[in-house]
Amino acid sequence: MSTPITAHSVAEPSSRSKLIASFLVVTYAVITILPLLWIFLTGFKTPPDSIAYPPKVLFEPSVEGYVNLFTTRSRQTPEFLATLPPPQTWYERLVRSRNMVIGGPSKVVPRFVNSMVIGFGSTFLAVCFGTIAAYAFSRFRVPLADDLLFFILSTRMMPPIAVAIPIYLMFRHLGLTDTKLGMILLYTAVNVSLAVWLLKGFMDEIPREYEEAAMVDGYTRLQAFFKVVLPQATTGIAATAIFCLIFAWNEYAFAVLLTSGDAQTMPPFIPFIIGEGGQDWPAVAAATTIFFIPILCFTILLRRHLLRGITFGAVRK
Amino acid sequence: MAEVALLDVGKSYGAVEAVRGLSLSVAHGEFVVLLGPTGAGKTTTLRLIAGLERPDQGHVVIQGRDVTREVPAERDVAFVFQQYSLYPHLTVYDNLAFPLRSPARRVDEKTIRRRVQQISELLHIEHKLGNRATALSGGEMQRVAIGRALVREPSVYLMDEPLSSLDAKLRAELRLELKRIQRELGTTILYVTHDQIEAMTMADRIGVMSEGALIQLGTPREIYERPNSAYVAGRLGTPVINLIPARLLGGPVPPQVETVGLRTEHIRISTADGPGPRAQVHWVEHLGDQNHVHLKLATHSLVTLADPVQPLKAGDQVSLEFESPLYFDQAGRRISADGLRGHA
Numbered sequence: 001m002s003t004p005i006t007a008h009s010v011a012e013p014s015s016r017s018k019l020i021a022s023f024l025v026v027t028y029a030v031i032t033i034l035p036l037l038w039i040f041l042t043g044f045k046t047p048p049d050s051i052a053y054p055p056k057v058l059f060e061p062s063v064e065g066y067v068n069l070f071t072t073r074s075r076q077t078p079e080f081l082a083t084l085p086p087p088q089t090w091y092e093r094l095v096r097s098r099n100m101v102i103g104g105p106s107k108v109v110p111r112f113v114n115s116m117v118i119g120f121g122s123t124f125l126a127v128c129f130g131t132i133a134a135y136a137f138s139r140f141r142v143p144l145a146d147d148l149l150f151f152i153l154s155t156r157m158m159p160p161i162a163v164a165i166p167i168y169l170m171f172r173h174l175g176l177t178d179t180k181l182g183m184i185l186l187y188t189a190v191n192v193s194l195a196v197w198l199l200k201g202f203m204d205e206i207p208r209e210y211e212e213a214a215m216v217d218g219y220t221r222l223q224a225f226f227k228v229v230l231p232q233a234t235t236g237i238a239a240t241a242i243f244c245l246i247f248a249w250n251e252y253a254f255a256v257l258l259t260s261g262d263a264q265t266m267p268p269f270i271p272f273i274i275g276e277g278g279q280d281w282p283a284v285a286a287a288t289t290i291f292f293i294p295i296l297c298f299t300i301l302l303r304r305h306l307l308r309g310i311t312f313g314a315v316r317k
Numbered sequence: 318m319a320e321v322a323l324l325d326v327g328k329s330y331g332a333v334e335a336v337r338g339l340s341l342s343v344a345h346g347e348f349v350v351l352l353g354p355t356g357a358g359k360t361t362t363l364r365l366i367a368g369l370e371r372p373d374q375g376h377v378v379i380q381g382r383d384v385t386r387e388v389p390a391e392r393d394v395a396f397v398f399q400q401y402s403l404y405p406h407l408t409v410y411d412n413l414a415f416p417l418r419s420p421a422r423r424v425d426e427k428t429i430r431r432r433v434q435q436i437s438e439l440l441h442i443e444h445k446l447g448n449r450a451t452a453l454s455g456g457e458m459q460r461v462a463i464g465r466a467l468v469r470e471p472s473v474y475l476m477d478e479p480l481s482s483l484d485a486k487l488r489a490e491l492r493l494e495l496k497r498i499q500r501e502l503g504t505t506i507l508y509v510t511h512d513q514i515e516a517m518t519m520a521d522r523i524g525v526m527s528e529g530a531l532i533q534l535g536t537p538r539e540i541y542e543r544p545n546s547a548y549v550a551g552r553l554g555t556p557v558i559n560l561i562p563a564r565l566l567g568g569p570v571p572p573q574v575e576t577v578g579l580r581t582e583h584i585r586i587s588t589a590d591g592p593g594p595r596a597q598v599h600w601v602e603h604l605g606d607q608n609h610v611h612l613k614l615a616t617h618s619l620v621t622l623a624d625p626v627q628p629l630k631a632g633d634q635v636s637l638e639f640e641s642p643l644y645f646d647q648a649g650r651r652i653s654a655d656g657l658r659g660h661a
Contacts, residue, residue, distance in 0.1 A: 209398045215389040216367050216396040217469070218419030227415075231406040 036292070042285035050281040064098075065282025067091045069108055069273065069290075073100040108287060111269040115249065116294065117180050118265055122187035123244040127237055129188070130195025135225065137196070138203035139211075149200070152193045160190050161253040171258055180263045183255070187248040194247075195240050202236025203229070238305030242298065249295055266291045320345045320505040321366060321473045326375030328361055335361040337529045339375070343473065346503045348496070350516040352552055353526035359509040362526075363475045366507065368392050380472050390421050395466035397476040402462035403450035409461055410446040413437065416469045436464045439498060456487040463495065467502070476508045480515065492518060513553050517541070525549045547649040550578050556609060556620040559584075560645070565615055566594055571644055571652055578643035581622040586610065586629070591636035598633040612637075 013021070042050050044061040073095055084101070087093040095102050133152075137145055167186065168177075176182030206229055214224035230237075252267040259265065270287045273280060322342040328335050336358040343349045351359040364370040366377055368389035376385045384392050395416070403412050413433045417424040424432075437443040440460045445453060453461065459479055466474050480488045480495075496519045499506055510516055516523050517537045524534045525548075533545045544550035550558045559579040563570050566577055594614060602609035603625070610629055612619040614637070623629055644652045 209400070209402065210404060212367075212369050212389075213396060213398060213402060213465075214415070214419075216369070216392075216394060217416035217465075218390045218421035220388070220390060223420060228404060231404075 039285045039288050039292075043282055043289045045282050045285075047280060047282055050285070051279065062282075063091075064094060065280070065284075065286040067094055068280055068283040069286045070106055071095065072103040072106050073098075074103050075100050107264075107269065108273075108290075111264055111266050112290065114180060114259075114263055115266040115291070118183045118187065118263070119245055119249045119294075121180070121184040122191060122248045123241055125184065125188040126191035126195045126244045127199075127241050129192050130199050130240060131230075131233065131237060133192070133196045134199035134203045135229065137200050139208065149197070152196050155190070155193045164254065164257055167254070168257060176258075178259050178261055178263045183259060183263055183265070186254060186258070187251065191244040191247055195244060198240045198243070199233070199236050202233050206232050235305045238302040242302055245298060246295060320347070320380060321507065322378040323362070323366070324376040324378065326362075326365055326372045326377065328365060328370055328372050334529050336365065336372075339529070339531055341524060341531060341534065343505060343507055345505055348499055348506045348508065348519055348521045349524060350508045350510060350520035350522075351524045351526055352510060352513065352516045354511055356528075357526040358529035359511075359526055360477050361529075363396070363477050363507065363509055366392075366473070367394050367396050367475055369396075390419070393471045395469055395471040395474045397462050397466050397474065397479045399478040400482050402465070403453075403458055405449070405451045407450055408446070409437075409442065409448050409450055409453070412450050412461055413446075413464050413468055416465060422469075432468050436467050439467070440464045440494075455483055456491065459483060459487075459491065463491075463498075467498070467504075472505065474504055474506045476506060478510050478512075479508075481510070481512065488512075488515075495519065513555075517553065525552050543651070544643065545651055547576060547578060547645045547651070550580075550643055550645075550651070554580050556581060556622070558643070559617075559619045559621070561614065561617055561619065563644075565617060566639070568593075568639075571654060573646050574644040574652055575647040576645040576649070577639075578645060579619065579621075579639065580643075581620075583640055583642045584619070584621045585638040585640065586612075586621070586623060586627070586635045587638065588629075588633065588635055591638055593637045593639065595634060595636050598629050598631055598635060600631045601629055 041059075043065045044063065045056070045059050046062045046064055049056050049059045049062075050065075071091070076099060078099065081096065081099065081101070084096075087096045092102060136142060137149060142148065171177045171182055171186075174182075176185070210228045210232070211221065211224040214228045215221060219227060250267060251265075255265045256268045259268065266287070270284060270291065273283050273287055320343050323339050326339045327337050339358070339362060341349075341362075351362060353359050361370060365372050366379070368377075368384065368387060368391075372385060376383055378384065379392055379394065403409075404415065407415065410433060413436060414429045416422075417429045417432060433446070434443065437446055440463065442457055442460050442464065445457060445461075450458070450461065459482070463476075463479060466476075480491050483491065492515055498504075499519075508515075508519065520537055522534060523537055523540045525532045525540060527548055533540060533549045535543075540549060541553050544553070547558075547560055551560070560576050561579060563574045563577050570577065596612040596614040596619065599611040599613045599618065601611070601623075606625070608623045608625050608627075608629070610621050610623045612621065612635070629635070641654065644654065646652050
């Protein structure tokens with residue numbers, strides 16, 4: 001009996017270890033996706049189904065959660081309802097069947113817009129400042145560069161909420177409480193340190209020769225920066241932008257403290273939904289689902305860059 | 318008229334003097350090679366001319382204009398880097414067109430296309446114009462890098478070891494091509510290398526640098542045959558020149574000679590008894606077309622070339638004869654055979 005000789009590369013994992021790896025990846029994926037899936041499904045349950053025990057895996061889908069999310073309603077007596085003209089739209093009918101009438105649109109749309117403006121605005125600013133600062137730290141002899149970088153990083157050495165009181169006082173003094181501008185500035189300030197550090201690593205990886213060649217070829221440093229450095233830093237910029245957006249998008253503590261109306265973002269708004277008319281979990285789940293979509297789209301859009309960027313430039317092009 | 322002139326230029330990085338008191342002028346259409354080991358200040362010299370570094374002292378003059386305070390874009394020079402010279406996010410065509418598209422120049426697209434076409438034919442890369450810069454072989458990349466300098470017509474081309482990252486065969490090929498292009502276009506080139514073959518074959522004049530200073534400047538023949546110091550003599554020739562204390566050799570030498578420099582062509586080996594000093598063959602390296610013979614002369618080792626047909630083997634006793642060797646004094650300066658110091 002002879003053993004068949006197979007050409008076996010050392011670097012190539014065996015089919016068995018590949019199988020184990022795929023099993024682990026699939027298990028991990030299921031564990032992480034399951035809660036998201038549950039939230040997504042809960043959004044399409046009726047309120048009784050959402051709190052049923054044992055939990056219902058199979059149920060009759062309903063858009064009641066979404067209707068409740070986008071409207072404010074008031075409960076009325078059947079006598080009063082009978083005096084009203086018949087409902088005109090499908091969602092009015094749905095609400096009427098619960099002995100309620102629609103008062104008007106809820107605050108979810110303006111809150112969502114606030115989240116978009118504040119999230120993307122602060123991400124844009126943090127990445128802009130971060131890119132410029134990282135370029136400077138990477139290329140120029142900045143006095144006390146190491147100390148400055150440490151100082152920048154030190155702003156991340158405690159939870160941001162630890163400075164809540166001074167920031168609250170500052171904001172009140174400057175009239176920034178409950179303004180979008182205030183929240184954009186705050187999130188930008190928190191994210192800039194992350195952006196500078198992440199992007200400096202990427203900038204260091206871009207050889208200076210590229211800009212120098214461009215400068216000798218008749219470009220100014222600024223033109224060389226835009227024409228040559230930025231296109232090569234896209235990986236880093238994309239990765240940094242995602243990290244910044246995720247922070248700004250999900251931030252809860254400052255949002256609760258500093259916003260209450262005009263500038264309120266989704267994270268402090270979502271818990272309020274429960275309070276309106278009992279435990280309306282489908283509406284909360286619907287809000288969470290909608291809240292999740294922008295980040296998902298943004299990440300998918302930048303995924304091509306992110307996959308390379310997440311290794312922090314460890315792989316040379 | 319000098320195309321480029323450096324006047325007593327100095328540049329330090331902290332405590333390190335990268336270039337000191339350097340004066341050099343390159344004439345129009347001349348190919349000057351700066352030769353020296355790593356850290357000799359060759360690259361810094363190029364960067365000073367390009368404006369990528371500001372000199373601490375002295376002046377940089379390009380075409381009669383003092384450009385010491387000007388930024389790189391204003392200087393009208395082209396720079397070929399050792400590596401990383403192509404923009405990976407652009408195609409070969411766009412890489413070649415990049416210098417022409419600079420806002421400082423404003424060349425119309427039609428002229429750019431014609432120019433890029435011309436240069437790509439000159440460098441035999443016209444079939445690669447649509448490729449991404451990263452999808453090229455090393456030789457093609459360096460051709461494009463050189464091409465990117467050639468699309469412009471600057472007053473001087475500065476080349477920083479453009480061939481050093483290539484393999485030997487490509488290097489030899491591009492060396493010839495570069496020299497051909499330089500002759501055809503009559504361009505002025507200042508070229509930095511630590512490869513003596515590149516220096517010998519391409520240069521009109523060679524400048525030998527050491528520790529930031531220009532030690533000797535002259536035609537390849539001058540530098541090879543009449544080096545002004547033992548250091549310069551050691552930069553050229555393979556095998557490396559043998560530096561032997563004069564007292565070991567005996568025979569008549571000019572006064573004050575401390576060291577005798579023996580290149581392979583200065584040494585004749587004979588197996589018969591001769592009047593010269595005797596040495597022992599230590600070992601013989603067979604390279605095919607020639608043999609490297611390692612000799613022991615008292616405590617000193619010598620390396621020279623021998624004809625492969627000459628039957629030498631380790632342990633043989635041979636007698637040496639010397640023909641017009643180079644003489645150096647205690648400080649390493651060359652003394653000519655008639656005893657005059659510094660007469661190069």
